[in-house]
Amino acid sequence: MRWNLKPVQNSENVQTLSQALHVDPIIAQLLIERNIDSFDKAKQFFRPSLDELHDPFLMKDMEKAVTRIEQAIAQEENILVYGDYDVDGTTSVALMSSYLKTIHPAIATYIPDRYAEGYGVSYMGIDYASDNDITLIIALDCGVKAIDKVAYAKEKGIDFIICDHHRPGPQLPDAIAVLDPKREDCEYPYDELCGCGVGFKLISALSRKRNQPFSELHPYLDLVATAIGADIVPITGENRILAYYGLEVINTAPRAGFKAIIHQLKKDTLTITDVVFIIAPRINAAGRMKHGNHAVALLIEEDDHTAQNYAVEIEQYNSDRKEADKAITEEALVQIQKNNETERKTTVVYQEDWHKGVIGIVASRLTETYYRPTLVFTKSGENLAASARSVKGFDVYNALHQCEEFIEQFGGHKYAAGLTLKEENYEAFKQRFEEVVKASCEERLLIPEITIDAKINLTDITPKFYRILKQFAPFGPGNMKPTFMTENLVDTGYGKKVGADESHLKVTVTQNNTGPRIGGIGFGLGNAYDLISNKKPFSAAYVLDENTWNGEVSLQLRIKDIK
Structure with a gap:
């Protein structure tokens, strides 16, 4: 993954806001990154009011x-x-x-x-x-x-x-x-x-x-x-x-x-x-x-x-949806490998009996796997219907707009769209979509990126710090849960692969072999075990989470990547 550390904010502004709000400078930096640079804006952010809704x-x-x-x-x-x-x-x-x-x-x-x-x-x-x-x-x-x-x-x-x-x-x-x-x-x-x-x-x-x-x-x-x-x-x-x-x-x-x-x-x-x-x-x-x-x-x-x-009733529909989504994703992955299409800049797959109701979810799964603008097609009446998903920074809606001559209709957003086309136009569309993406999508966008809000030390993670961080919620686009990085971490010897297939990584770390210990879990990071074994120092990108175990609540790092 690409680690993209946000530039450090003007230290004078950070200091001023930190003092005005009586918060850690790291909290002040996170606020300024969100264009919250005054006491009044911070008050609006931490205490949202229905009176602030527009007429x-x-x-x-x-x-x-x-x-x-x-x-x-x-x-x-x-x-x-x-x-x-x-x-x-x-x-x-x-x-x-x-x-x-x-x-x-x-x-x-x-x-x-x-x-x-x-x-x-x-x-x-x-x-x-x-x-x-x-x-x-x-x-x-x-x-x-x-x-x-x-x-x-x-x-x-x-x-x-x-x-x-x-x-x-x-x-x-x-x-x-x-x-x-x-x-x-x-x-x-x-x-x-x-x-x-x-x-x-x-x-x-x-x-x-x-x-x-x-x-x-x-x-x-x-x-x-x-x-x-x-x-x-x-x-x-x-x-x-x-x-x-x-x-x-x-x-x-x-x-x-x-x-x-x-x-x-x-x-x-x-x-x-x-x-x-x-x-x-x-x-x-x-x-x-x-x-x-x-x-x-x-x-x-x-x-x-x-x-x-x-x-x-709806719970049953959801179970059926999960089964269909799993089966179609597996078939799509086989199709991509079989047709040797992993070198393409796009992922476009089609099978006429795929369930139209889950192709959007499958498109998201394939995007996670290959990190390419992705389209999953199925038969829909006389036409083919597809769900499109994109990668961060690439506008798939605009890309589809440039393939309009092959499309019957389309609509959606920057990162997700839907379209229909005639079956005889499928191959021509697939080729054109590949050409458009190849010409307009920067290579770096095809490598997953982690945006890191701030570099911090483990000693910065205090109960007060986390209590204020929780008040940044609700999280989502435009206000994502802050991602931190910490360098010179060392596993204290308890690190191990966990999960039925050992695909996850569990650690307990200190920084520079001193100071506080904190647990961490890296879902899907079992392969990184060698990077942390035998007390080798490493850097981690993570979000802060609460872990509840036997009624005890403790802070943990939910690790996104390790270097």
């Missing part, structure tokens, strides 16, 4: 959206809440539909079928609305590129309000309102909201118009926090505030669906990491293996017993 009416078209919904309520129209089958989509539908039901009875929900309809707004969904006398569709986490679909709906007398966070194309759909902070002409101060976040801004605007106290919206924040974590948006600005308070709801007053999932875990307090790796995959599994409607049903259910039954 929802600053978002372009918000007034139009609220006016149209109020009109629908006044005229007793049927409203359809439409969202995608992933976590951001299903949480958005749960949030919007459950809020609207408190003020209007005629609310229906719609999640497209991953296999029959695919991603985004579908003609089938619009036909469903037309057949059920629905005259307003609120689309969440999708729709900003659905120009033809929105026009089709308009012909049928159906209006659209779009709440999206994806990059718009050159033309916007002819909707009543397009709420998307990434619109060029939108001056909303924060443009990194997820789809559920945009939905939350809409219900905030509606509730303000209706003179409802903002506190009535607090119970919806658990959905927003889950979407923020699952959609890998930056946990900065508004997202950090929403995630912070959403986690508080999850841990103190979770909705029945979350309670049912958490009930199966033996954890007191959930972090954003738990939400991403425990709650989100289960919500996602419904859309991957069966239908996203199951996830929405779990999220809006108010009866604990019924929610428990839904959670058991």
Whole structure:
């Protein structure tokens, strides 16, 4: 791995902030790296406040959206809440539909079928609305590129309000309102909201118009926090505030669906990491293996017993998902080796019977293995469908844009995208994608990088230091858990390979053979045992963690790499 040590901040600024906050200079440096360089900014960071959220009416078209919904309520129209089958989509539908039901009875929900309809707004969904006398569709986490679909709906007398966070194309759909902070002409101060976040801004605007106290919206924040974590948006600005308070709801007053999932875990307090790796995959599994409607049903259910039954069902989908993901990953790895494709700058694989619901996860696994921009294709109706994943620093969305001549449709973000193409274009696309990446991706980006926040000594790791570090949470893009490096470490003789296949490394280290001892675990680092054996000095890149053993809690290094 490449170790990239962040430049040391201006020592005068560090010293000033350290004194103003009465914190260790290393903490001050970490704050300045996050553009927190004053007492007031630090106060905002460590004590996030819902009062700091921006006025929802600053978002372009918000007034139009609220006016149209109020009109629908006044005229007793049927409203359809439409969202995608992933976590951001299903949480958005749960949030919007459950809020609207408190003020209007005629609310229906719609999640497209991953296999029959695919991603985004579908003609089938619009036909469903037309057949059920629905005259307003609120689309969440999708729709900003659905120009033809929105026009089709308009012909049928159906209006659209779009709440999206994806990059718009050159033309916007002819909707009543397009709420998307990434619109060029939108001056909303924060443009990194997820789809559920945009939905939350809409219900905030509606509730303000209706003179409802903002506190009535607090119970919806658990959905927003889950979407923020699952959609890998930056946990900065508004997202950090929403995630912070959403986690508080999850841990103190979770909705029945979350309670049912958490009930199966033996954890007191959930972090954003738990939400991403425990709650989100289960919500996602419904859309991957069966239908996203199951996830929405779990999220809006108010009866604990019924929610428990839904959670058991979803647990089974998650087990099925794990099995499919493992089997397809193994088949893809065999295909790459067999076709001798490890020298390419990209990983592109295809098998027609691979489960469409898990190809995104498989793409992530292959990216971890070969560290290349990756596409996993499967057959989807007449076409092939793929999930794309990228490596840090390389924009796969832009790369796909340069292969547009071979693609039927595509959408997504810098690091994750989806696309469809005709089978006869597969080989030409594969070749073109390789050429684009080869020409535009710097070689260094194809070596995994560890960004190190600061070089520290073991003596710097005190209970107070860790207590303040914990308050940097919730962690995520834009506010990652700080990674440290320490040099001249020596294992005290207890180092060993652990795990069923001895793939992990467990150590107890000191620095320069003196001072405090601290335990460490390196997952997947069993091969590094020779580097630390026989008291050979080494450097480690790590994050600080708590280890609970027999009821005792101690600090440990979770080692990412060793040199």
